[in-house]
Every structure is written in structure tokens, then in C-alpha cells.
Amino acid sequence: MSDDAAIETHxxxxxxxxRWRGGEVRAVDGVTLRVERGTSFxxxxxxxxxxxxxxxxxxxxxxxxxxxxxxxxxxxxxPEARQAVGYLPENHRLPSYWTAAGLLDFAGALSGxxxxxxRRRIPELLELVGLREWADVxxxxxxxxxxxxxxxxxxxxxxxxxxxxDEPTDGVDPVGRQQIRAILRELEERGVxxxxxxxxxxxxxxxxxxxxxxxxxxxVASGKVKDLTAGKGYRLxxxxxxxxxxEELRALAVxxxxxxxxxxxxxxxxxxxxxxxxxVRAQGGWLESIIPTSSTLEEVFMxxxxxxxxxxxx
Numbered sequence: 545m546s547d548d549a550a551i552e553t554h555x556x557x558x559x560x561x562x563r564w565r566g567g568e569v570r571a572v573d574g575v576t577l578r579v580e581r582g583t584s585f586x587x588x589x590x591x592x593x594x595x596x597x598x599x600x601x602x603x604x605x606x607x608x609x610x611x612x613x614x615x616x617x618x619x620x621x622x623p624e625a626r627q628a629v630g631y632l633p634e635n636h637r638l639p640s641y642w643t644a645a646g647l648l649d650f651a652g653a654l655s656g657x658x659x660x661x662x663r664r665r666i667p668e669l670l671e672l673v674g675l676r677e678w679a680d681v682x683x684x685x686x687x688x689x690x691x692x693x694x695x696x697x698x699x700x701x702x703x704x705x706x707x708x709x710d711e712p713t714d715g716v717d718p719v720g721r722q723q724i725r726a727i728l729r730e731l732e733e734r735g736v737x738x739x740x741x742x743x744x745x746x747x748x749x750x751x752x753x754x755x756x757x758x759x760x761x762x763x764v765a766s767g768k769v770k771d772l773t774a775g776k777g778y779r780l781x782x783x784x785x786x787x788x789x790x791e792e793l794r795a796l797a798v799x800x801x802x803x804x805x806x807x808x809x810x811x812x813x814x815x816x817x818x819x820x821x822x823x824v825r826a827q828g829g830w831l832e833s834i835i836p837t838s839s840t841l842e843e844v845f846m847x848x849x850x851x852x853x854x855x856x857x858x
Contacts, residue, residue, distance in 0.1 A: 549578050558761075577763060602708070632708070693724065713742075740752060754769065757848050779834070780820055
């Protein structure tokens with residue numbers, strides 16, 4: 545393993561024994577993964593896929609059955625591996641009688657920061673998450689989105705180089721989600737590695753540059769978002785397409801339909817769309833547009849998970 549990765553695992557495994565029914569559950573099954581420093585990385589998977597257990601293994605909350613890992617070049621079993629790591633768990637709970645400033649001061653003290661450093665850092669963080677004017681207001685008056693942003697601030701109190709976020713926008717309204725994405729983008733620009741664990745595919749696609757898909761404890765796909773979603777095909781739109789030509793193109797296309805008086809076709813390959821162009825022109829039709837199309841991350845996710853399910857049922 546190298547020191548230039550933010551996260552690097554090799555064969556990381558966690559097996560839980562089932563006392564009431566016997567047998568075992570491989571919650572994390574031989575995961576080998578590398579996350580470069582300074583990037584935004586998303587771990588995707590259905591509920592029960594092992595995502596949270598994987599994060600807890602890296603943070604020392606759960607003990608691995610087998611395998612190894614390093615955080616920022618340090619063996620994850622050593623306490624110092626977590627000194628530069630921030631963590632926001634899913635469904636975190638903050639005491640409602642505290643104020644934002646009081647909570648961050650307490651979190652800073654737990655992180656080993658001296659009082660002077662905490663006094664300087666707390667206003668900066670509250671400004672970053674848009675809560676400076678709420679510094680001395682009790683958390684009982686905070687909305688869900690405000691509590692989530694404050695939870696992010698406590699994870700950042702000690703200026704970590706690596707940030708783990710478990711479902712950071714789950715249950716937050718669209719405005720709150722947009723605010724959190726903006727904060728995370730600013731952190732990434734500052735060089736912080738942001739690791740997002742989520743089942744909200746649209747959120748991950750809008751923020752993360754790289755992703756891995758986990759299913760039944762295993763990584764079943766990984767790569768840059770732009771590469772995983774690229775290359776679905778081409779959409780051709782044409783006017784004045786004769787009925788006979790439309791039917792011939794329908795047989796060649798993945799989909800064919802009339803929209804707003806125009807014929808629209810989806811083709812898989814460049815060769816197919818070129819054949820369609822020749823046919824439209826030969827039949828007197830008018831080309832309106834040819835647009836390369838790509839898959840959404842949700843489509844990639846569903847194809848991958850369904851393929852894995854198919855393998856298991858054979």
C-alpha cells in the first residue's frame with residue numbers, strides 16, 4: 545500500500561455470526577478499494593449492502609475479520625490514523641439544550657484543540673455552514689437542514705484532511721441539500737477528501753467525481769462518474785419523415801416516437817445513427833438534431849445490481 549491515497553483497502557472483510565439462526569453474514573466481503581487524496585468519492589448501494597459497516601471498519605468502530613487498510617497513509621488500526629479524519633454519521637442526534645457554539649466548543653475539546661484555537665475556529669465554521677447568526681440559539685429551534693449543517697461543522701472542527709459522511713442529505717429539503725453540496729464543493733476545492741456513503745443516487749451524481757457500487761458486501765463496479773455514465777448512444781430528431789421511413793427506422797432504433805410533430809429515435813451506435821441519417825435524407829426528411837446521450841448514475845446502478853442478482857440466482 546502507498547502513502548499517497550486518502551483511503552486504501554485490501555481484502556477488507558467483516559463477518560457477523562448469527563446466534564439465533566446459525567451461519568454467518570459477510571457484511572463486507574473482501575473489499576479492495578483506493579480513493580485518491582483531494583477527490584469527492586461516493587459509495588453507493590441498496591440498504592443492507594454493507595456501506596455503513598465498511599465505513600465503521602475504517603473508523604475503528606467495528607473490528608475487521610480479515611484484510612487491511614490505510615487512512616492518509618497510516619494503518620487504520622492505529623489511533624493516529626483518525627486524527628485527521630472527520631465523521632458525520634447517519635441520523636446523528638445532538639442535545640437540544642446546547643447551542644451551536646457550545647456544541648462545537650465541546651467537539652473541539654474532544655479533538656484535542658486548545659481553547660484559543662477553538663475560539664478562532666468556531667466562527668469560521670459557523671460562517672461556512674451559514675449558521676453564524678444562530679451561534680447562541682438552542683438546537684431545539686433548529687430545522688432538520690440546520691442540524692445537518694451543524695453536524696457537518698462538528699465533523700470539520702479540527703480541519704480534517706479526510707471527511708466521512710453517511711447519508712449527509714437524507715431527509716433534508718431541496719434548499720438544504722443544495723447548501724450542503726455547495727459546502728462540500730468548497731471543501732473539495734480546499735483539498736479535503738470527501739467520502740460520501742449514500743443511496744441517494746441523484747445527490748451523489750451531482751457532487752461526486754468518482755463512485756463505487758457495493759452490493760452484498762462486495763464492490764461490483766467503480767470508476768469516474770463521467771466514465772460509468774458515458775456512451776449510451778445517440779438521439780436523432782427529424783422532420784417530415786415519411787411513414788414508411790419511420791417504420792424502417794423504428795426497427796433499427798432502441799426507441800422511436802413522435803414528439804411535438806417531430807420524429808425522435810434513440811440509437812445504440814454511431815453506425816446505426818449514420819444509417820438513419822442516410823435514410824432520412826434519401827426519403828426527403830429534414831434533420832433537426834443528433835445528440836450523444838449518456839446513462840444516468842441511477843441507470844448504471846440498477847443495471848449493475850440486477851446483473852449481480854442474476855448471477856446469484858443462476
